[in-house]
Amino acid sequence: MNYDAIVIGAGNGGLISALRLQKMGKKVLLLDAFNMPGGVATSFVRGRFEFEVSLHELCQYGTKENKGTVKKLFEQLGVDDKIEMVPLNETFHVLTLDDKLEYTFPIGINEFTTKMEEYVPKCRESIEKLFKLCEECEEALKYLEEHKEIDEKELKEKYPNFLVVSSYSVDKVFKALKIPKKAQEILASYWVYLGSPMSELSFVHYMMMVYSYIKNQPAIPRGRSHEISLVLLEEFEKLGGNYKFLSPVTEIIVSDNKAKGVVVNNEQKYYAKVVISNISPNVTYGKLIKQSELPKRAKQLVNARTLGARGVCVYLGLNKSVEELGLKNYSYFIYHTLNSDKEFERMKHLKGDNLVGVVLNNALNDASSKGTTILYLTSLMFSDVFDEVVTKENYFDLKNALAENMIEIFEQATGKNIRDAIEEIEIATPLTFAHYTNHPDGVIYGYMAKKLDNLLPRMMNMQNEDYIKGLFFAGGFGPRLSGYSSTYLSGDMAAKKALNYLKEEEK
Ligand SMILES: Cc1cc2nc3c(=O)[nH]c(=O)nc-3n(C[C@H](O)[C@H](O)[C@H](O)COP(=O)(O)OP(=O)(O)OC[C@H]3O[C@@H](n4cnc5c(N)ncnc54)[C@H](O)[C@@H]3O)c2cc1C
CATH class of the missing domain: 3.50.50.60 (FAD/NAD(P)-binding domain)
Structure with missing residues (x-):
C-alpha cells in the first residue's frame, strides 16, 4: 500500500x-x-492508583x-x-542534603524576583537584567522561526545581546551579569531536567526553559x-x-x-x-x-x-493524604549541593541519591482516592553504569536496593515518613525504558547537550x-x-x- x-x-x-x-x-x-x-x-x-509515567510539568503551555x-x-x-490542563502554582522547591538548604519559588517574573531578593539580598538588579535578556532571546528565537531568510543586519540591530550570548554556557552568562553565586546556584536547580551541568548547557536553551516555567506557568493534563x-x-x-x-x-x-x-x-x-x-x-x-x-x-x-540521561523511577501509591504525610509542595528537587558540575559527576555513579520527587495530589487534589497520595521519585544517571553492573541474576536486588535508597533520601531530605504509607510500588529502570521505547541503553533524554x-x-x-x-x-x-x-x-x-x-x- x-x-x-x-x-x-x-x-x-x-x-x-x-x-x-x-x-x-x-x-x-x-x-x-x-x-x-x-x-x-x-x-x-x-491497584487504586493511576500513575503518570513521565510528565512532571509541561513548559511552554501557558494560559489563555x-x-x-x-x-x-x-x-x-x-x-x-x-x-483539560491544570496550571501549577509553584516553579520549584529545592532541598540540599549536605548543607540543608531549602528554597521555594512562586510563578511570575516579579514574584520570582522578589523571592530571590529575600533569599539573596541585593541580587534584584542582576536578576532583572537576566529576565530582560531572556525576553530579548525569546523574541530573537521567534524572529528566527518566522523568517526563512535571515537578515543578519536586522538580527544584529534588533537582538544584539542575543547574538552575544547565543554561543555561551549558562554559567558564563550568569557570571557576566554579576549574579551573586548563591542566586546562580539556586537558578541552576532545573539543570537536571535538561541533563547537562551549567558549564555545558547553552544559556539560551536552559534559560528559555526556566523563563517559560516562571513566566508562562507550567501545567499538567488532568488525565495524565x-x-x-x-x-x-x-x-x-x-x-x-x-x-x-x-x-x-x-x-x-x-x-x-x-x-x-x-x-x-x-x-x-x-x-x-x-x-x-x-x-x-x-x-x-x-x-x-x-x-x-x-x-x-x-x-x-x-x-x-553522547547518549543523555538514564533514569530509575519509583512510583508510589500511599495510603495517607498529603496533609497526613506533611507534603506541601508539588516538586522536590533534591541534590547534595547546588553545584551542578559536582552533582553531574556524582550522578555518573549508581547511587540513586539525587532525586526529583513529585507529589501529584498537590496539583490535582483528586489524582487518587480520598486519603491517599501519589508520589513519584526519579533519579537520573549520566553514564551507562547501570548496564555495567546489571545481570540477569542481580536485576531484582539491584532495582530494589536503588528504590530503597531513593525512598530513604526523600525521607531524609523532607523529614517525612513515606515508607509506612506505601500501598503500591512500581520501579522502572533503564531496562524498563529500553523495553518500552527501544532507545539505546534505555536513555530517556535523547542525546546530551554539550557546549557547541x-x-x-x-x-x-x-x-x-x-x-x-x-x-x-x-x-x-x-x-x-x-x-x-x-x-x-x-x-x-x-x-x-x-x-x-x-x-x-x-x-
Ligand atoms: C521518567 C521521565 C520523566 C520525564 N519528565 C519530563 C518532564 O517533566 N517534562 C518534560 O518536558 N519531559 C520529561 N521527560 C522527557 C519526555 O517524556 C520525553 O522527552 C518525550 O516524551 C519523548 O518523546 P519522543 O517523541 O521522543 O517519543 P518516545 O516517548 O521516546 O516514544 C518512541 C516511540 O517509538 C516506538 N518505537 C520504538 N521503536 C519502534 C519500532 N522499531 N517500530 C515502531 N515503533 C517503535 C516506541 O514504542 C515509542 O512509542 C521525562 C521522561 C521520563 C522517562
Missing part, C-alpha cells in the same frame, strides 16, 4: 508529525511497536491570556480544547499525559489517518539514497514518499537501514554524540543532517532535544520539512 508519509513511533514527536501531515491533506500511516500511543507519554494503573508555543500548536492542530496522547491519536484518526499498533518497524527501505517505505515485523511492506522516525538515529541508522545504503556521515553523527553541540547549533545545522532524502527525525533525539514541549515542537518541525520535501518532489 502506498502512503505520502509513514511515521515510525507514536511518541510525542511521532503523534504530532502524523497529525500535522494528515491535517495538511496527506495520506499517513502511523506505526508503533507498543499497543498504545504516547511512548513514555502515558500512564499505568496499579499568555499562550505558550505548545498551547498555540495544540490550537492549530484542533486539539487544545479537548485536553495519556490524555494528550489519546486526544492526538483520536484527532489523527478523525481526519482519516491510519495507525497500527503492535507493529514494530524492522527495516526502512532505502535505495538510491532515498527512503521508500518500511517493513513491519520482517514481513509486511508499506511504501511512502516520506518516512519520519520517532526513534533514535542509533537504532534508525544502526538497525533499520541496510548498512550498504547508509551514508558514512550518518554513522559518524551517531558516533559523535547544543540546541541552537543543532537547529541551525539540521538541514545538513538530512543524510537520506525523504527521511526525517522527530522526538527526543531530534534537533530540539528532549522534553515534552521540545518533542511536540520537533514533531511539527519534521512534518513541515516533510511537506516541503513532498512539494519539491511533486514539481
